Amino acid sequence: MPELPKTLTDALGALLGARFSRSPSDRDLHGRNETHFPPAPPDAVAYPETTEEVAAIVRACAAARVPVIGWGTGTSLEGHALAVEGGVTVDFSRMNRVIEILPEDMIARVQPGLTRTGLNTELRATGLMFPVDPGADASLGGMAATRASGTTAVRYGTMRDNVLGLEVVLADGRVIRTGSMAPKSSAGYDLTGLIVGSEGTLGLITEITLRLHGQPEAVSAGICAFEAMAPAVEAVIATIQSGIQVARIEFVDGATVAAFNAQSGAAMPEQPHLLVEFNGSEAGVAEQAARFGEIVEEFGGGPFQWAQAAEDRSRLWKMRHEAYHSILRQRPGATAWVTDVCVPISRLAEAVEETAAEIAAGPIPGPILGHVGDGNFHAILLVMPDDPAEISAAKRLAASLAERALRLGGTVTGEHGIGIGKLGYMEREHGGGWDVMGEIKRALDPLNLMNPGKMVPTNAG
Amino acid sequence: MPELPKTLTDALGALLGARFSRSPSDRDLHGRNETHFPPAPPDAVAYPETTEEVAAIVRACAAARVPVIGWGTGTSLEGHALAVEGGVTVDFSRMNRVIEILPEDMIARVQPGLTRTGLNTELRATGLMFPVDPGADASLGGMAATRASGTTAVRYGTMRDNVLGLEVVLADGRVIRTGSMAPKSSAGYDLTGLIVGSEGTLGLITEITLRLHGQPEAVSAGICAFEAMAPAVEAVIATIQSGIQVARIEFVDGATVAAFNAQSGAAMPEQPHLLVEFNGSEAGVAEQAARFGEIVEEFGGGPFQWAQAAEDRSRLWKMRHEAYHSILRQRPGATAWVTDVCVPISRLAEAVEETAAEIAAGPIPGPILGHVGDGNFHAILLVMPDDPAEISAAKRLAASLAERALRLGGTVTGEHGIGIGKLGYMEREHGGGWDVMGEIKRALDPLNLMNPGKMVPTNAG
Numbered sequence: 001m002p003e004l005p006k007t008l009t010d011a012l013g014a015l016l017g018a019r020f021s022r023s024p025s026d027r028d029l030h031g032r033n034e035t036h037f038p039p040a041p042p043d044a045v046a047y048p049e050t051t052e053e054v055a056a057i058v059r060a061c062a063a064a065r066v067p068v069i070g071w072g073t074g075t076s077l078e079g080h081a082l083a084v085e086g087g088v089t090v091d092f093s094r095m096n097r098v099i100e101i102l103p104e105d106m107i108a109r110v111q112p113g114l115t116r117t118g119l120n121t122e123l124r125a126t127g128l129m130f131p132v133d134p135g136a137d138a139s140l141g142g143m144a145a146t147r148a149s150g151t152t153a154v155r156y157g158t159m160r161d162n163v164l165g166l167e168v169v170l171a172d173g174r175v176i177r178t179g180s181m182a183p184k185s186s187a188g189y190d191l192t193g194l195i196v197g198s199e200g201t202l203g204l205i206t207e208i209t210l211r212l213h214g215q216p217e218a219v220s221a222g223i224c225a226f227e228a229m230a231p232a233v234e235a236v237i238a239t240i241q242s243g244i245q246v247a248r249i250e251f252v253d254g255a256t257v258a259a260f261n262a263q264s265g266a267a268m269p270e271q272p273h274l275l276v277e278f279n280g281s282e283a284g285v286a287e288q289a290a291r292f293g294e295i296v297e298e299f300g301g302g303p304f305q306w307a308q309a310a311e312d313r314s315r316l317w318k319m320r321h322e323a324y325h326s327i328l329r330q331r332p333g334a335t336a337w338v339t340d341v342c343v344p345i346s347r348l349a350e351a352v353e354e355t356a357a358e359i360a361a362g363p364i365p366g367p368i369l370g371h372v373g374d375g376n377f378h379a380i381l382l383v384m385p386d387d388p389a390e391i392s393a394a395k396r397l398a399a400s401l402a403e404r405a406l407r408l409g410g411t412v413t414g415e416h417g418i419g420i421g422k423l424g425y426m427e428r429e430h431g432g433g434w435d436v437m438g439e440i441k442r443a444l445d446p447l448n449l450m451n452p453g454k455m456v457p458t459n460a461g
Numbered sequence: 462m463p464e465l466p467k468t469l470t471d472a473l474g475a476l477l478g479a480r481f482s483r484s485p486s487d488r489d490l491h492g493r494n495e496t497h498f499p500p501a502p503p504d505a506v507a508y509p510e511t512t513e514e515v516a517a518i519v520r521a522c523a524a525a526r527v528p529v530i531g532w533g534t535g536t537s538l539e540g541h542a543l544a545v546e547g548g549v550t551v552d553f554s555r556m557n558r559v560i561e562i563l564p565e566d567m568i569a570r571v572q573p574g575l576t577r578t579g580l581n582t583e584l585r586a587t588g589l590m591f592p593v594d595p596g597a598d599a600s601l602g603g604m605a606a607t608r609a610s611g612t613t614a615v616r617y618g619t620m621r622d623n624v625l626g627l628e629v630v631l632a633d634g635r636v637i638r639t640g641s642m643a644p645k646s647s648a649g650y651d652l653t654g655l656i657v658g659s660e661g662t663l664g665l666i667t668e669i670t671l672r673l674h675g676q677p678e679a680v681s682a683g684i685c686a687f688e689a690m691a692p693a694v695e696a697v698i699a700t701i702q703s704g705i706q707v708a709r710i711e712f713v714d715g716a717t718v719a720a721f722n723a724q725s726g727a728a729m730p731e732q733p734h735l736l737v738e739f740n741g742s743e744a745g746v747a748e749q750a751a752r753f754g755e756i757v758e759e760f761g762g763g764p765f766q767w768a769q770a771a772e773d774r775s776r777l778w779k780m781r782h783e784a785y786h787s788i789l790r791q792r793p794g795a796t797a798w799v800t801d802v803c804v805p806i807s808r809l810a811e812a813v814e815e816t817a818a819e820i821a822a823g824p825i826p827g828p829i830l831g832h833v834g835d836g837n838f839h840a841i842l843l844v845m846p847d848d849p850a851e852i853s854a855a856k857r858l859a860a861s862l863a864e865r866a867l868r869l870g871g872t873v874t875g876e877h878g879i880g881i882g883k884l885g886y887m888e889r890e891h892g893g894g895w896d897v898m899g900e901i902k903r904a905l906d907p908l909n910l911m912n913p914g915k916m917v918p919t920n921a922g
Contacts, residue, residue: 104698104807127702147647158645160654161622176893181870182803183835184619186608186658186878187890188916189898193621193654197647214704237565241588243675243741245706280704283748291742342643346565374644409642417647429648432637436905437650443904444897455649 004043004088008064012046012088015056019047019094030071030089033079036335036385037420042069042083049094051167051175051206058204059173061088067452070200072142073115077338078419080146080199084453090204092141098122099207106212107164107181112141112205119210128212131156134415135324141205146417147197154240154373155247155279156213158415163196167207171445179209194440199417200451202444216279219247220289221313222306224296225271229253230349232272235299236372237345242295244288246373247279250320253356255367259326260319268319274301274372275320277313320369327367327380334382337394341405342376342414351408355379355401362393376414403428418455426455465504465549469525473507473549476517480508480555491532491550494540497796497846498881503530503544510555512628512636512667519665520634522549528913531661533603534576538799539880541607541660545914551665553602559583560668567673568625568642573602573666580671589673592617595876596785602666607878608658615701615834616708616740617674619876624657628668632906640670655901660878661912663905677740680708681750682774683767685757686732690714691810693733696760697833698806703756705749707834708740711781714817716828720787721780729780735762735833736781738774781830788828788841795826795843798855802866803837803875812869816840816862823854837875864889879916887916 004022012020021027022044031041043066048054061068067087074081083089092113099109103126110119115137119130134143134150142148144166149158156162165179168191178191195202226232229251236249254270261268274296278288285308293304307313314321328336343351352368359366359379370377379401383394402412402425412425426434438456441448465483473481482488483505492502504527509515522529528548535542544550553574560570564587571580576598580591595604595611603609605627610619617623626640629652639652656663687693690712697710715731722729735757739749746769754765768774775782789797804812813829820827820840831838840862844855863873863886873886887895899917902909 102805102807103702105805106702107805147651149645149647153645157622158647160645160651161618170897174893176891176897178891178894180803180872180890181805182837182866182872182875183806184610184614184621184803184837184875185872186610186619186874186876187872187883188658188879188887188895189663189901190608190621190651190654190658191891191894191897193651194901197649197651202650214702216704241564241567241675243677281748281752284745287742287744342641342645344563344566344568344642345644346563376643376645405643411641411643411646411648413647414643414645415647418649422648426649429641430637430639430652432635433639433652434649436631436637436652439904440650440655440901443900 004066005064008060008066009044011060012044012057015053016046016048021045030091031083032074033082034075035077035079036337037079037082040082040084042089043086045089045091047091047094051169054090054169054204054206055173055175057088057090058169058171062172062447062449065447065449067449068204069451070141070145070204072113072139073137075136075138076142076146076419077416078421080417080419080454082420084420092139095206101126103128105181108210108212110140110208110210112208113139115139116143123212127215129215130210131213132159132162140208140210144196144205144208145199149415151248151250151371153371154249155245160193160196162211163192163208164211165209166192166195166205168195168203169206170203171447171450181209199419199455201441201455202450218282218285218308219277219279219313220285220306220308221277221316222289222304223273223275223316224301224304225269225273226301227271229272229352231299231301232274233345233349233372235295235301236274238295238299239292240373242291244291246276248277249373250275250369251372252320252323252369253352253367256323256327256369257319259330259367260322263326263329264322275317323369324380327382331365331382333384335385337381337383337398339379339381339398339401340413340416341401341410342374343405343408343410345375347408347410348372348375348377351404352377354404358400359397362397364390364393364397366397374414375410420454423454465527466525469521469527470505472521473505473518476514477507477509482506491552492544493535494543495536496538496540497798498540498543501543501545503550504547506550506552508552508555512630515551515630515665515667516634516636518549518551519630519632523633523908523910526908526910528910529665530912531602531606531665533574533600534598536597536599537603537607537880538877539882541878541880541915543881545881553600556667562587564589566642569671569673571601571669571671573669574600576600577604584673588676590676591671592674593620593623601669601671605657605666605669606660610876612709612711612832614832615710616706621654621657623672624653624669625672626670627653627656627666629656629664630667631664632908632911642670660880660916662902662916663911679743679746679769680738680740680774681746681767681769682738682777683750683765684734684736684777685762685765686730686734687762688732690733690813692760692762693735694806694810694833696735696756696762699756699760700753701834703752705752707737709738710834711736711830712833713781713784713830714813714828717784717788717830718780720791720828721783724787724790725783736778784830785841788843792826792843794845796846798842798844798859800840800842800859800862801874801877802862802871803835804866804869804871806836808869808871809833809836809838812865813838815865819861820858823858825851825854825858827858835875836871881915884915
C-alpha cells in the first residue's frame with residue numbers, strides 16, 4: 001500500500017493539528033473489527049469536529065486520490081469500516097453532540113458520533129425516546145449508514161423509518177441536506193433513504209434528523225415455551241394479524257436455553273421460547289398480554305408468564321438479555337461468528353429448523369435466536385479461531401444460510417449490512433439491481449474513494 | 462412536436478396490435494389532467510399486458526429517442542403524466558391483477574394498474590387491508606410513483622413505508638427487481654425507496670410488493686370543535702406524545718365548516734374542528750377515544766362526540782367526507798386548485814393561520830383542511846378559470862404557501878408530488894441535493910426519455 005502523499009498529510013496536519021494522526025496505535029485501533037476479518041488499518045486517522053472539517057478532509061483526499069472511510073464506534077459485524085484499500089479513516093467521536101431536540105415535533109438533530117444511549121440519556125426528561133436498539137451502543141451515524149435495527153423494529157421500524165433527514169458530505173466535498181423537518185414529503189427522489197444503508201460508499205453523514213417516539217406509559221413483558229419453532233411462529237403470525245402491537249417479539253432456540261441453563265444454573269425447558277414486550281397504557285398493555293396469552297395457548301405454547309413491574313420484566317427476559325454471553329461462555333476460546341439473515345415470516349420456522357439441523361450435523365455449536373416479528377435471525381457460530389477446519393465449516397454454514405434465505409424469498413442481511421462479509425452475495429440477491437447500485441455509485445463517487453472495496457461491483461470505481 | 466418515426470410505430474403496432482393507439486381520442490384522454498395545467502397529449506398510447514411488453518416498448522422508444530410516460534388512473538394533481546415533450550404514454554390499465562396474496566406474511570404482489578379499492582376488495586375475506594388512502598381511487602403504481610399517502614399516513618405510513626419491493630423497467634429496457642419478501646433488509650442501496658416517488662423519471666413500475674395490515678377488530682371515531690387552530694394543534698401534539706395511536710386525525714377550518722353548513726343545512730359551529738379515528742380492540746378504541754376526549758378538554762376544545770357503530774361514525778365524519786364537494790359547490794363554475802404543503806407539527810397552526818389570513822385578503826375563496834398528525838394541509842383555492850386576475854392571484858398564493866412551508870422547515874409537497882406544478886420549487890427546497898437528483902437521473906436515464914421535463918434540473922438529460 002503506498003504511503004500517503006506529503007501534500008495530503010501536510011494539508012490535513014495544517015487543518016486538524018493533533019487531530020490528524022498517523023500513529024501506529026491509532027491506525028491499528030481503526031483497522032480492527034468485531035468479528036473474524038483480518039485487520040486492515042488505514043494510513044491515517046482524522047478526528048474532525050465540524051462539517052466544514054469533514055468536507056475539507058474529503059476534498060483533500062479527493063485531490064490526492066486517497067480513500068476516505070467513516071468510523072463510528074467500530075461495532076460493525078461485517079467489517080464495514082476496514083480500510084481495505086488504505087486511506088484516511090474519519091473518526092466521528094468528536095462530533096457527538098445533540099444539536100437540537102424539538103419535543104413538539106418529536107425530532108432530534110444529532111451529530112453522527114453520538115451513540116444511541118447517549119441520545120436516550122439526553123431525552124430522559126422529555127418523555128421521548130429513540131427506540132432503535134441494535135444491541136451494541138453504536139453511533140447513530142453508523143446505525144444510519146448500515147440501516148441498523150434490532151429488537152424493537154417490529155414496532156418502531158429500522159433506521160430507514162426513523163431518519164427524517166441528513167447532512168451529507170459527498171465524494172467531491174459538496175455538502176447537501178436531505179429531507180426536511182416535516183413528517184413526510186413527496187418532493188423528489190428520496191436521497192435520505194438512498195444514503196441510509198449506503199455504508200459510507202456515497203458520502204459521509206455529518207448530521208442526522210431523527211424521529212423520536214413517546215416513552216410508553218406502561219410496559220408489559222412475558223415469556224413462554226413451545227414444542228417446536230413452527231407453532232411458535234404461527235402464534236406470532238396470528239398475533240400480528242390480530243392487530244396486537246408487540247414492541248418486541250424475540251425467539252431463542254433450545255440450544256440457547258441450554259446455554260443459559262448451563263451458565264446460570266436455571267432449569268428452563270430446553271425448547272424454543274418466545275419473549276414479548278408490549279408498550280402502551282396500563283390497561284392496554286395488560287389487555288395485549290392477556291390476548292397474546294390466549295393465542296399462545298391456541299398454538300400449544302405456554303405457560304405464558306408475564307408482568308408489568310420493571311424488576312419482574314427483567315427477570316422474565318433475563319435469558320434473552322444474557323443469551324449472547326451465555327452462548328459465548330459455552331465454548332471458551334471460541335470466536336462468535338454472528339450470522340444475520342431475514343426471511344418472510346411464513347418461512348421462518350423452516351429456515352430456522354433447516355439451519356439448526358445443518359449446524360447440528362457439523363463440528364461447530366451454533367445456537368439460534370432472533371427477531372421473530374421481522375423474520376430476522378442469527379446463528380451464533382462458535383468457531384475456534386486457530387482451527388482451519390472449523391473456519392471452513394463456518395464459512396460453508398454462513399454461505400448455506402445466505403443461500404437458504406434467498407431461496408425462501410428473503411435477504412442475506414436483515415440488519416448487520418454488507419461490509420466485506422456479505423459482498424459476495426450481492427449479485428445473487430439483487431441481480432441487475434446490483435449493476436444499478438454500481439451505476440449510482442459511479443455517478444456520485446466517480447473516483448471510487450468513499451469506502452472503496454465495499455457494496456458495489458468492483459468495476460464500479 | 463415531430464411525428465413518431467415510422468420504424469417505432471411499425472414496431473409497436475406489430476408488438477401490441479390494437480393495443481397501440483394513435484387515435485385522437487386516446488391521445489386527448491391521456492393529455493388531460495385533474496387540475497389547471499394545459500393539456501399535453503402524447504403522440505401515442507400503449508396498453509401493455511406484461512412486463513415483457515413494457516420492456517419492449519421502452520427499448521423501442523429508446524432506440525427511436527422517443528419519451529415514455531407512465532399512466533395509471535390520471536388522478537395526479539400536479540400534471541405528473543402530461544406528455545410535455547410528446548412521446549408514448551404507457552397506460553397500465555390492462556396490468557391490473559393481484560399476482561399473489563400471502564396472508565401469513567401480510568404481503569400482496571400486484572400489478573401497477575390495480576387500484577387501491579380493487580386491492581381492498583380482493584383482500585376483504587383475508588382479514589387484511591391496504592390502508593394507504595389518497596382520496597382518489599388511484600392505481601397502486603401511480604401511488605408508488607408519487608409516494609402518495611392520505612388520511613391514514615399518521616398510523617400506517619405512506620407508500621414509502623408500505624412498498625417492500627418493486628419490479629422496474631429501466632430506461633434501457635432492463636428489468637430489475639428491488640427489495641425482497643422479508644420485512645426488512647440491510648442489503649445495499651435502497652433502490653425500492655429510490656424508485657418510490659421518482660414519478661416515472663427513472664423507470665416504469667411493473668410490479669409492486671405491498672405490506673398489508675390487519676383489518677382492525679374495532680374502530681372508534683369522533684369530532685370536536687376548537688376556538689382556534691393553535692389549541693387544536695396543541696391537543697394533537699399532546700395526543701401523539703402520549704402514545705395514543707390515532708388511525709386518522711384530520712382538521713378542517715371554519716371556512717370548510719361554513720361550506721358544509723351551506724350545502725347540507727347543518728348548523729355546526731364555524732370554527733376549526735378535529736376529526737379522529739382509532740383502530741384496535743373493542744376495549745382499546747374505547748379507551749383511546751376517552752383519553753383523547755380528556756386531552757381535548759385540557760386544551761379547551763369540545764364537546765368531543767365519538768362513537769363505535771359504523772353508521773354513527775359515518776355521521777360524525779360526514780362533514781369531512783363531503784368537505785371537498787361542499788367547498789366546490791360553494792362557487793359554481795370555479796376550478797379547484799388544491800395546494801399541498803407539509804410542515805413540522807409545531808409550526809402547523811402558524812402555517813394554517815398565516816395562509817388563511819393571506820387568502821382572506823385576496824379575491825379567491827380557499828378553505829383549508831388537512832392531515833394534522835402529519836403537518837400536511839391543503840388550501841382548496843376556488844378559481845374562476847377564465848379570469849386571468851384570479852389565476853394570477855392563485856399562483857401567487859400557491860407560491861407564497863410553498864415559501865412559507867420551506868421557511869418553517871417543511872416541504873412544498875406532503876403527498877401530491879412534484880409533477881410540473883412544483884418543479885420550480887425543487888432548487889429552493891433541496892439546494893445541492895437537487896443537483897444530486899439530476900446526477901442520479903443522468904446515470905440511469907442518460908437519454909432523458911423517462912417522463913422528461915419533470916423532477917430534475919432541465920439540463921439533466
